[in-house]
Amino acid sequence: DSGVTQTPKHLITATGQRVTLRCSPRSGDLSVYWYQQSLDQGLQFLIHYYNGEERAKGNILERFSAQQFPDLHSELNLSSLELGDSALYFCASSVLLSGGRNSPLHFGNGTRLTVT
Amino acid sequence: GESVGLHLPTLSVQEGDNSIINCAYSNSASDYFIWYKQESGKGPQFIIDIRSNMDKRQGQRVTVLLNKTVKHLSLQIAATQPGDSAVYFCAENGGSGYALNFGKGTSLLVTP
Numbered sequence: 001d002s003g004v005t006q007t008p009k010h011l012i013t014a015t016g017q018r019v020t021l022r023c024s025p026r027s028g029d030l031s032v033y034w035y036q037q038s039l040d041q042g043l044q045f046l047i048h049y050y051n052g053e054e055r056a057k058g059n060i061l062e063r064f065s066a067q068q069f070p071d072l073h074s075e076l077n078l079s080s081l082e083l084g085d086s087a088l089y090f091c092a093s094s095v096l097l098s099g100g101r102n103s104p105l106h107f108g109n110g111t112r113l114t115v116t
Numbered sequence: 117g118e119s120v121g122l123h124l125p126t127l128s129v130q131e132g133d134n135s136i137i138n139c140a141y142s143n144s145a146s147d148y149f150i151w152y153k154q155e156s157g158k159g160p161q162f163i164i165d166i167r168s169n170m171d172k173r174q175g176q177r178v179t180v181l182l183n184k185t186v187k188h189l190s191l192q193i194a195a196t197q198p199g200d201s202a203v204y205f206c207a208e209n210g211g212s213g214y215a216l217n218f219g220k221g222t223s224l225l226v227t228p
Binding site for chain 2: 033094104105
């Protein structure tokens with residue numbers, strides 16, 4: 001168990017709809033990352049938050065947005081959903097090491113989104 | 117853009133044998149590398165990492181080798197067990213930031 005919690009585990013919705021995915025990071029981790037995993041694109045980085053502030057953006061569509069709250073949990077909002085948005089969405093968290101060094105990302109078990 | 121790639125999409129080994137999974141990266145600025153294992157229905161699980169100031173690091177039954185000259189990374193699993201069957205991903209940091217860039221993955225199948 002990585003200590004990262006994601007809800008819901010499964011989500012089925014229709015095209016054009018909006019959904020919110022939730023993530024609770026490991027205790028003590030200030031960084032939260034969102035990734036999308038699809039069969040043809042692998043694991044794609046979407047966005048990184050650190051202590052409530054956006055730190056980096058990857059291949060995140062304008063229809064998608066995220067935020068990190070004061071209690072450090074994060075939400076990923078997906079709107080105007082399209083069939084191609086069907087994928088696994090993973091949240092990961094990491095600790096900040098001294099000197100700004102990278103540390104491992106610890107992943108939750110994901111939310112499987114199906115857009116019909 | 118620059119990316120991480122894996123040489124083989126699938127690898128089949130017999131139980132008890134050693135496994136070697138390879139990975140090539142293209143960004144010479146990358147200085148942090150990491151291997152993950154992903155089982156069906158689960159998120160990627162951290163196995164081992166290595167920084168660019170090292171060329172080898174060992175863990176429990178696993179060894180990661182880094183060759184910066186040819187931009188190559190490998191994961192060696194000793195005495196492979198059925199529980200090692202999974203998809204393995206290498207990832208790197210692209211030389212900046214904390215997010216990781218992932219390769220496509222190699223599926224490891226351990227046969228009895």
